[in-house]
Structure formats: C-alpha cells, structure tokens
Amino acid sequence: MKSHTNIPWCSAEEWNQVVMSIKTIDRLNRDKLQNIYDMAAKIRQKFDEISEPIEKFCSLTCVDCEDICCVRATIWFDLKDLLFIYFGLNRFPEAQIVKKKDGNRKKACCYFSEKGCMLERFERPFICTWYFCPAQKNYQVLYYQKVKLRIDQTLLEIKDLRNKMEEEFIRISNPNL
Numbered sequence: 001m002k003s004h005t006n007i008p009w010c011s012a013e014e015w016n017q018v019v020m021s022i023k024t025i026d027r028l029n030r031d032k033l034q035n036i037y038d039m040a041a042k043i044r045q046k047f048d049e050i051s052e053p054i055e056k057f058c059s060l061t062c063v064d065c066e067d068i069c070c071v072r073a074t075i076w077f078d079l080k081d082l083l084f085i086y087f088g089l090n091r092f093p094e095a096q097i098v099k100k101k102d103g104n105r106k107k108a109c110c111y112f113s114e115k116g117c118m119l120e121r122f123e124r125p126f127i128c129t130w131y132f133c134p135a136q137k138n139y140q141v142l143y144y145q146k147v148k149l150r151i152d153q154t155l156l157e158i159k160d161l162r163n164k165m166e167e168e169f170i171r172i173s174n175p176n177l
C-alpha cells in the first residue's frame with residue numbers, strides 16, 4: 001500500500017488545477033495523444049476481462065470480513081488513475097478520495113457502502129484491483145490457480161500500460177525534457 005503522507009490534490013483548488021491541466025494538455029496536443037487514447041482503451045478492455053473473476057473472489061471472501069480493507073487502508077487517485085479515467089472514460093472523478101465517518105462506523109473510504117464499493121471497478125484507483133488480501137490469495141491458491149494466473153498476467157499488462165501512458169503524457173506535456 002502507498003504511504004499517505006503526501007496525498008495529492010486534496011483541496012478543491014488543487015483538484016481543479018490538476019483537472020484543468022490535463023484538459024489543457026489534451027486540447028493543445030490532440031494530434032499527439034492518439035497513442036494515449038489507444039492505451040487507455042486497452043486498459044478498459046483488460047479491466048472488463050478480469051472484473052467478473054475478481055468479483056467472484058470478493059463474493060467468497062468479503063461478506064464475512066472483519067477487517068475490511070476499504071476501512072483500514074487510505075486510498076487515493078494518483079496521476080495514472082486520473083489519466084486512465086480521463087482518456088479512457090472521458091470524465092474525471094468529482095474530487096480526490098477522502099476517508100469519512102458514516103454514522104457509528106469507523107472512518108472509511110468515501111466510496112465504501114454497506115454493499116461494497118460504489119464505483120465500477122474500472123473507475124476505482126488501480127491499487128483497489130491490484131491488491132488481494134491474504135484471504136483472497138488463499139482462495140486463489142486452493143481453488144483457482146488457472147484463473148489466478150490469468151488475472152495476475154492481465155494486472156501486469158494493465159500496470160505496464162499505465163506506466164507507459166503516464167510516461168508518454170509527461171513527455172508530451174514537457175517537450176523540453
């Protein structure tokens with residue numbers, strides 16, 4: 001899990017700035033961004049391939065969980081998440097993720113609900129899909145080796161595409177680098 005000492009774009013002003021910057025770079029460089037749009041589309045497709053088996057692991061393990069990761073962890077959108085959501089889904093999240101208290105419950109990710117995450121899998125920070133807790137890993141090892149291999153491979157492909165997408169975006173944004 002990432003350290004949360006430096007969560008980016010927590011204020012509305014910072015969030016608006018990063019959103020405006022990405023939109024401006026898109027507007028000024030449309031002719032150079034096709035590769036980024038293509039990579040984002042591939043990421044979306046790969047999320048679709050693994051969503052169903054991952055939901056199955058969640059349905060087997062999360063219902064009785066007493067140490068829910070969405071409560072325990074501090075999660076936020078990073079630049080790769082924002083680039084994928086913008087170039088792949090043509091939108092931005094409304095704001096950076098915060099932890100909030102809901103009634104008598106402990107503080108949890110603002111997208112956490114009684115029914116689990118309120119976001120579609122591809123809208124969540126990638127870390128939420130990348131992370132498998134020990135209970136899920138046990139299930140995978142015991143019963144779903146082949147599925148696990150396929151998911152692991154696809155997650156690595158998404159990770160690689162995200163890195164390339166960010167590298168290319170930074171290169172286009174800073175032509176003097």
Ligand code: SF4
Nearest residue numbers: 061062065068069133
């Ligand atoms: S993924 Fe694991 S830690 Fe998170 S809620 Fe499900 S069982 Fe609990």
Ligand code: SF4
Nearest residue numbers: 070109111112117128
């Ligand atoms: S975005 Fe969804 S999956 Fe990720 S921590 Fe928040 S509630 Fe959990």
